[in-house]
Amino acid sequence: MQRLFIQRLAVLPSALTSFSFAQPVQTNLRMWFDASDPAARTLDTTAPITVSSLINKAASGGTISQATKSKQPLLIAADLNGRDVMRFDGINDVLLNNAFSSTPMSEGTFFIVFAPMSSNGSYPGLISTGSSGQSDYLTGINIDLGSGFQSSFNYLNIEGPKLITPGGRNYRTTGNSNPFGQWHLLQVNYWSSRLELVVDGNREGRVTFTAPAVLNINEVRLGARWYSGSERGYGDIKLAEVLVYDSAADCDTLNTSALYLAAKYNIATSYLPPRLPCRFQRRLHPRFLRLSRFRECLLTERTQFRLQRRHRHRLL
């Protein structure tokens, strides 16, 4: 039985890595900032070349920008799988819109393709949102690298009004650490009853709660934060692309959009393709599904597996 299971599992990697998607799921997509897309960005071509604005490619629109050259992130051409990315300097670089939207999000699912380059503490930000002029950690969300000096990517802090333990918390699982300069696909679930971090498709920290607070997006920042009355927490990071859904994304959305980013930037992840073709689903052993860290989503696949077994004669 064990051998049979291994044989079945062995067919998976090549099958799974062949999946990729040309576009992320558009339903409930609230923000889509893509520095790799020449049509979605404005550059200041005075050396060094910098990014002065990014349009929101999601249907609701909006632009994040920076008029001051010295505060614009560098454009680094063909830096990641042949794609252009941005480098925020950790000193004063930020792209922002302080009148992004007055309609808050009840939940949020964030995907961020980024590389932390260093962290000297003071909560260097990847992304920050909140009510106008009010602290992100009280009115929106902040995803940052934490309060203290770090020598590797071993700390990721997530805060916001849903959180029951404000003041900083490391969502990287104890013992997990990656060198600075390495690219990752982060997924942050800021859902109605829980807040959790997924790094390259592997679930790490999680907090559950019942706070019904909304997530305000009057102000949106990439590369910095706003709290205690001023802009601060500049991140020394590279950023390629950000997707934000204003919902607890379903499994198909999670996996489709994650695989779109993973394939585009050639980042190894543990995401599974949604709705596997019948020939692969038949080979999925339930034990494999139980082993996965991405259990909720795989329950859908398991259900599909069972349904397909039951109705194989009709599906094949």
Ligand SMILES: [Ca+2]
């Ligand atoms: Ca600068």
